Amino acid sequence: MASLPNGTSSSSAAAAAGGRGGGAAVVDKEVDFANYFCTYSYLYHQKEMLCDRVRMDAYHSAVFRNPHHFRGKVVLDVGTGSGILAIWSAQAGARKVYAVEATNMAEHARELARANGVADVVEVIQGSMEDVVLPEKVDVIISEWMGYFLLRESMFDSVICARDRWLKPDGVMYPSHARMWLAPIRSGLGEKKLEDLDIAMHDWSLFVEDTESYYGVNMNVLTKAYRAEHEKYYLKSAIWNNLHPNQVIGQAAVIKEIDCLTATVDEIQEVRAQVTMPIKLDMTRLAALAGWFDVHFRGSKQNPGTQEVELSTAPDENGGTHWGQQVFLLTPPLRVNEGDNVKVSFTMVRSKENHRLMDLEFTYELHESSGKQLPAITTKIYLELKKTM
Numbered sequence: 116m117a118s119l120p121n122g123t124s125s126s127s128a129a130a131a132a133g134g135r136g137g138g139a140a141v142v143d144k145e146v147d148f149a150n151y152f153c154t155y156s157y158l159y160h161q162k163e164m165l166c167d168r169v170r171m172d173a174y175h176s177a178v179f180r181n182p183h184h185f186r187g188k189v190v191l192d193v194g195t196g197s198g199i200l201a202i203w204s205a206q207a208g209a210r211k212v213y214a215v216e217a218t219n220m221a222e223h224a225r226e227l228a229r230a231n232g233v234a235d236v237v238e239v240i241q242g243s244m245e246d247v248v249l250p251e252k253v254d255v256i257i258s259e260w261m262g263y264f265l266l267r268e269s270m271f272d273s274v275i276c277a278r279d280r281w282l283k284p285d286g287v288m289y290p291s292h293a294r295m296w297l298a299p300i301r302s303g304l305g306e307k308k309l310e311d312l313d314i315a316m317h318d319w320s321l322f323v324e325d326t327e328s329y330y331g332v333n334m335n336v337l338t339k340a341y342r343a344e345h346e347k348y349y350l351k352s353a354i355w356n357n358l359h360p361n362q363v364i365g366q367a368a369v370i371k372e373i374d375c376l377t378a379t380v381d382e383i384q385e386v387r388a389q390v391t392m393p394i395k396l397d398m399t400r401l402a403a404l405a406g407w408f409d410v411h412f413r414g415s416k417q418n419p420g421t422q423e424v425e426l427s428t429a430p431d432e433n434g435g436t437h438w439g440q441q442v443f444l445l446t447p448p449l450r451v452n453e454g455d456n457v458k459v460s461f462t463m464v465r466s467k468e469n470h471r472l473m474d475l476e477f478t479y480e481l482h483e484s485s486g487k488q489l490p491a492i493t494t495k496i497y498l499e500l501k502k503t504m
């Protein structure tokens with residue numbers, strides 16, 4: 116997965132300002148191609164994913180630790196991009212790999228398969244997965260379909276469509292399972308602050324009243340407008356970040372589990388969860404909730420003997436993945452202590468304007484260890500493309 120093109124941001128601002136409901140979106144294929152797929156036709160973009168070592172190691176291990184799933188088998192790679200997963204499948208012994216890609220990246224995938232001596236096995240088909248007709252059913256579906264916070268981009272719909280049409284009854288999904296996580300976090304690390312996240316939360320430095328001169332210009336007159344803009348838009352947009360594990364101040368909770376072999380589009384169109392997360396740190400500030408995902412390669416019951424592999428995008432002190440985590444700022448933040456519980460009701464629905472983006476709503480409630488309960492606060496957040504703050 117990777118970020119969506121910038122064209123979406125103005126509607127995001129409107130969304131953040133306006134408070135919209137979710138629901139099924141009407142998909143205009145031309146608009147979808149211009150807004151979503153076009154980004155994937157750039158090698159620059161594919162490279163971002165190819166350079167994500169955590170992602171690459173996980174898929175590579177999943178395939179090569181389980182060659183018995185691939186040897187002599189027919190594989191379908193949904194959204195082959197550069198062709199990497201299709202080529203690995205062929206190297207692991209697949210008899211035939213159908214590598215489907217909607218964009219012109221298909222030509223590069225073909226070239227890469229040829230250059231790596233697997234063109235006789237890997238057949239690259241340029242087209243939308245939903246429209247492609249294969250000459251046979253497949254034993255394995257492999258795909259890297261995950262977006263920010265798992266479901267952004269809604270690409271899993273295409274995998275479900277491929278599975279229902281082309282996977283044999285005893286076929287295997289790669290990955291086979293997915294989970295979404297939510298955790299309470301603080302903004303900094305105490306001694307070491309995470310600048311970008313901190314800036315997103317309360318950086319008024321350019322406009323604050325006591326800045327007399329900025330390159331010879333007093334900016335104070337813009338303070339009020341900036342604050343209003345910040346509250347209306349930035350506080351309502353999810354922020355991309357690779358958090359340090361020490362920023363997680365309580366127990367993370369699973370809010371959604373997906374079995375890729377049986378999941379339906381209905382099941383993922385709307386995610387609702389209620390979780391209670393115990394706080395594990397004393398005298399700190401609950402500044403935000405962070406969302407991430409993991410996927411597992413476990414094979415299937417009909418295909419035992421799988422060496423399980425996990426791909427996690429949880430906060431990691433070694434740097435994490437290109438997915439990072441999505442940070443949902445809580446306004447206002449709350450003073451919390453060890454032993455307190457944060458109760459969160461969470462809803463995520465697809466945006467009406469763009470089915471590949473999400474509208475989120477959190478209601479959070481603090482239950483202090485003393486027994487005191489603070490009133491519930493509801494905040495709406497828009498999951499869009501912001502990568503830098």
Ligand SMILES: C[S@@+](CC[C@H](N)C(=O)[O-])C[C@H]1O[C@@H](n2cnc3c(N)ncnc32)[C@H](O)[C@@H]1O
Nearest residue numbers: 116155194195196215216217242243244259273
């Ligand atoms: C996240 S990238 C993964 C690329 C490659 N499989 C990898 O792991 O490096 C997803 C790719 O799927 C393609 N894609 C998404 N939805 C598709 C669909 N419905 N039909 C065909 N290709 C699709 C995109 O164009 C993009 O190249």
